[in-house]
Amino acid sequence: MKRETLQKHIMRRVYYTYGIRVLSNPTLLHGLVMFGLLLVLTRFVSAAHVMQNLSGVRVGQLGHYAYDAVTHTEVWTLFLAAALIYTALSFRIQLKSFRVHTVHTEMMQG
Secondary structure, eight states: OOHHHHHHHHHHHHHHHHHHHHHTOHHHHHHHHHHHHHHHHHHHOOHHHHHHHHHTSOTTOHHHHHHHHHHTSOHHHHHHHHHHHHHHHHHHHHHHHHHHHHHHHHHHHO
């Protein structure tokens, strides 16, 4: 096998390994899940209609409006909204642990 061909094979494996490492990063996976849930949620809920209805709510009636909106919606919409909120909260926790891990690693190396 020629040197150039061998180098191409080695570098291809290095790139594959790096790609797998980046794609398996929990922070990236959280972001992708949140993005996917947001896309699916927009298929069920029209943001323009929500804003239009929200602008018609009288002052002091926002709590009643939110309660009616939650109790009169479909189960799938509630499930998707809950999953999106859960993912966003766990993403925040993931970022905190990532920051702590990064600072700890830098302190150990430097």
